Amino acid sequence: YQFISQILRWRAQSTSDHVIFTLLNSKGAVSKALTCAELHKKAERIGNLLLEKGRVNTGDHVALIFPPGLDLICAFYGCLYVGAVPVTIRPPHPQNLHTTLPTVRMIVDVSKATLVLSNQSVIKLLRSKEASNVLDSKAWPITLDTDDMPKKKLPILYRAPTAEMLAYLDFSVSTTGMLAGIKMSHAAVTSLCRSMKIACELYPSRHIALCLDPYCGLGFALWCLSSIYSGHHSILIPPSEVEINPALWLSAVSQYKVRDTFCSYGVMELCTKGLGSSVNQLKSKGINLACVRTCVVVAEERPRMHLTTSFSKLFSALGLSPRAVSTSFGCRVNIAICLQGASSPEPSTVYVDLRALRNDRVSLVERGSPHSLCLMESGKLLPGVKVITANPETKGQCGDSHLGEIWVQSPHNASGYFTIYGDESDYADHFSAQLVTGNTGEVYARTGYLGFLRRT
Structure with a gap:
């Protein structure tokens, strides 16, 4: 069995000069790139820092507080290299410490992190006068700076x-x-990466553009895990840079002739609002999106059809195929249940009768019918994922035409909640639910979301 950290070491030896990550700045220029060997060496140095200065033990939880970028990835593998358990946390916002700093602190506390890894600018912010007005700046665990590291091999x-x-x-x-904090095992990590590799046809020769936050769920897995497993080149675009330059993501997709790109709804909204009047200008600059085969919005919610449709229509003028835009769906029990893969047909939409839906029945109707609601599918189930719908009260299996709670079985399910803060209800059966009718021997995880299956 190959752990993800071993796969990184193998890549560092077998394809040492292959550029695996490129980080872009708001001007679209490369702010940093990493080859497999460079990533491995940096991770080793961080591992040494954890051992020597952090006195870290196997199984210790380490909070990684970094802006979206390459340091976060290096720190993640540095933790794995010494057997520490990383917890990735979005840094507090300098202009909004009052609301963002307590959240950071809460995750550090609730995750039982014994150490904090960060860079100079974030550490400076955590220790600033402004931060100490919000929280006691001396109360943080030992904080180590990855800009100041020993140059030794592990x-x-x-x-x-x-x-x-x-x-x-x-x-x-x-x-x-x-x-909500979930536990991800090594087996779940490699299984998830394998599923995505198959569904999205990811190979070392591919360029994938990512424009989303890398702190949790599928966004994290794409940013930190997927490239290491599949070997493809990930072009990383922090969403904060798109706030400065709304054309950044689409320009990069065009420049690198990216076939597969992943974004968040926030980024899609920034582009739709910020570029609405400048499509012709982008066209005259030679931006062409005809290369895009899949543009997936990574989400833990029902597809926002209005937004995806507006986005598709607006950028069809730049050659974006209407078939390309789709959404993924994941949740806390399984961060990637479905995804529009490389060879999937375009996402289908259906119209359902709202009155029937209120009675937990799914009745398909024609477009334009009274009381109709348009729903879009959330992508195709990833390889290895089995989904059923069940009645949340009785735990009986629902037929395809009935609305039920989505239950999922997959080798990349999370292994359980680490903690749920702010909600003390009983979650004991969330990861080990069993049907009372039908196939009663199988174990599923309950997503808490309602839906229905449509066989295509």
């Missing part, structure tokens, strides 16, 4: 005794303000 790379052991913790704050 004596030995840690290998977990079993693949079921914890690889990392994934924390996300839901729209209702609930903080």
Whole structure:
């Protein structure tokens, strides 16, 4: 069995000069690039820093507080190299410390992190006078700076005794303000990467553009894990740079002739609002999106059809195929349930009767019918993912035409909640639910989302 950290070491030896990550700045220029060997060496140095200065033990949780970029990736593998468990956390916003700093602090506390890894600018911010007005700046765990590292090789790379052991913790704050941390095992990591490799046809010769936040869910997996497993070149575009230059992401996609790109709804909105009047200008600059085969919005919600349709229509003038735009769906129990793969047909839409839906029945109607609601599919199920719908109260299996709770079975399900903060209800059966009718022996994870299956 190959752990993701071993795959990185193997790539550093077998394709040492292959550029695996490129980070762009707001002008579209390369601000930093990393080859497989450079990433491996940097991760080794971070591993040494953790051992020597952090006195880290196997299984210790380490908070990684970095802006979206390459340091985050290096720190993640540095942790794996010494058997520490990384927790990636979005840094506090300098202009909004009052609301963002307590969230950072809460994740550090709730994740039981014994160490914080960060860079100079973030550490300076955490220790600033403004920050100490919000929180006691002395109360942080030991904080290590990755800009100040020993230049030594690691004596030995840690290998977990079993693949079921914890690889990392994934924390996300839901729209209702609930903080949920999930446990991801080494087996789940490689299984997820394998599923995405098959579905998206990812190979070392591919260029994938990512414009989303890398702190949790599928966004994190794409930013930090997928390239290492599949070997493709990831072009990383922090969403904050798109706020400065709305054309950045699409220009990069055109420049690198990217076939597959992933973004967030926030980025799609920035482009739709910020570039609405300048499509002709972009066209005259030679921006062409005909190269795009899949443009996937990474989400943990129902597809925002209005936005994806506006985006498709607006940028069709730049050659974007209407078939290209789709959404993915994941949630806390499984961060990637479905995804529009490389060879999938375009996402289908259906019209359902709202009155029937209120009675938990799915009745398909014609477009334009009274009481109709348009729904878009959330992508194709990833390889290895099995989904059923069940009645959340009775736990009986629902037929395809009935609305039910989505239950998922997959080798990349999370292994359980690490913690749920702000909601103390009973989650014991979330990861080990069993049907009372039908195939009662199988174990599923409950997503908490309602939906229905449509066989295509």
